[in-house]
Amino acid sequence: MTRHLITSAIPYINGIKHLGNLIGSQLPADLFARYQRARGNEVLFLCATDEHGTPAELAAAKAGKPVDEYCAEMHAVQARIAEGFRLSFDHFGRSSSPQNHALTQHFAGRLQEAGLIKEVSEKQVYSNTDGRFLPDRYIEGTCPNCAYDKARGDQCENCTKQLDPTDLVEPRSAISGSTDLEVRETKHLFLRQSELKDDLNAWIDSKKDWPILTTSIAKKWLHDGDGLRDRGITRDLHWGIPVKNGTKDWPGMEGKVFYVWFDAPIEYIACAGEWAAANGLSDADWESWWRTDKGAHDVQYTQFMGKDNVPFHTLSFPATILGSGEPWKMVDHLKSFNYLNYDGGQFSTSQGRGIFMDQALELLPPDYWRWWLLSHAPESSDSEFTWENFQQSVNKDLADVLGNFVSRVTKFCRSKFDETVPAGGAYGDVENALIADLQKRLGQYQEHMDAIEVRKAAAELRAIWTAGNEYLQTVAPWSTFKEDPEQAAAQIRLALNLVAFYATLSAPFIPDASATLLETMNATDAAWPTDVAASLGQLPVGHAFTVPEVSFAKISDEQREDWQERFAGQRA
């Protein structure tokens, strides 16, 4: 038995995520977690909300709520939606948790002790009206280059010129519109990542099985230009983890907080602490997943994330861990995804373009989205969502190939025999050939799942479903029945067992449908198959079942056109 620690990139607290975000990390992570559990392995699957930073503060202000209250509410919303998609987190934590406060401060203290922190004085724009320092992109003004009047402090969106806030003509706060701004001197902590460049490089080189996408991004950041740059890990904000040196105050850093990119990945670890606390477990229980000196030596740690998150997971977070000098578990396998595009453009949170998780659940059951997204996961390149493709794939795969198989088998049995597994006849060459074929396909399916080749696994699963239809077509029990009812009984007995077999194998992809099928087949205790022949004898003669309702209703052309139109514009 292997112990699998699995984390998904933690979504930002501000608003509801779209389907591109979902397939970029949470959903494939869930697929892997469910699969490993089904194989009998021990799994700790963690995710959380990333709650600190200016965007959260501003969103809270816009909603007219204190930021902690806003985050608590949004966390509940995201948790409910995650449940809607059947994301099987062992714990869905919060980066604002007490555990993460303590751990983030602990890491900062260790890094300081190791001489990896330096203090840097910077000049930043302060808004007197807002009573806060403004990040570059929250300063607006007229572009000195093209005279566009809504240029941001980091870049002009109109002419794409990169800017410094001080370049802007008539700069103003993007938050309040105030022009009462001044440049102030402020002190911040920087993590000397550059000191760890060789360690990081060696560590990345030791990862032979990482995808090209992952290593190429990491290497670029490591070696491009002057190489890995030191990064500020503190901010002048109210909402965040107070800067401390372990449990002690940090002289000169009063009133400042750690920057989100520093505390967010640490939440992966803190989340395990939250999980333990929420389940009445001890520190030793969660540390056995994270400390290689306390039991985590045999843990396989897999991270899932979109490609934009790769640098933080290959460089920043490892730098924090390596720099601490403590025996924390580091990632073994890092699975990154490209982007899912929407109807010829990008999904966009800021522009409200595409389909958002809450909206998707209003339209269709989670299995529909899970199946399409996973079977079209953007693994090797960006991929494309179109309503036509979605409708065709879901109707064909789920309704026609799988759903209809269940339907034809159970209904045939009911009409010719009854609602129990019929007796009589025996398996012959055709059946043995099918079993051999399925045994081989099961092996390939598992190989793809073990390697987290999501699309390939989906394709193999679909081929396994198809094999059932091929079998029925070959032996034609409806014809057999006229000449030899006993033989027809044997054929349908096998087919009924296939339904349970399929439900078990499909569970990681489509958990709800799988559970429903197992219930109707009265086989909720079905185990993951190893020997196909044995597994297909699981439902014995006389075993009662019920004929299920339509497992997957098809998406009609009218529905598709309606949705296509509804989601063509921006989210209200």
Add this chain to the structure above:
RNA sequence: GGCGCGGUAGCUCAGUUGGUUAGAGCGAUCGACUCAUAAUCGAUAGGUCGGGAGUUCAAGUCUCCCCCACGCCA
């Protein structure tokens, strides 16, 4: 402008270290079947693998140049 990932059948995508007639699913056409959600099964037709040059006995697969899309950075 620099760098990065891509550009393979109508669509969504596979193509290991260069090697026989370039693959899958969907869609299309034809046929079979009628148990089933007008479902299923089979067969066929579709590609000068973005363009050009080069290396090689042999290139979608390596090298160079160009074009296009996307992303990151200055």
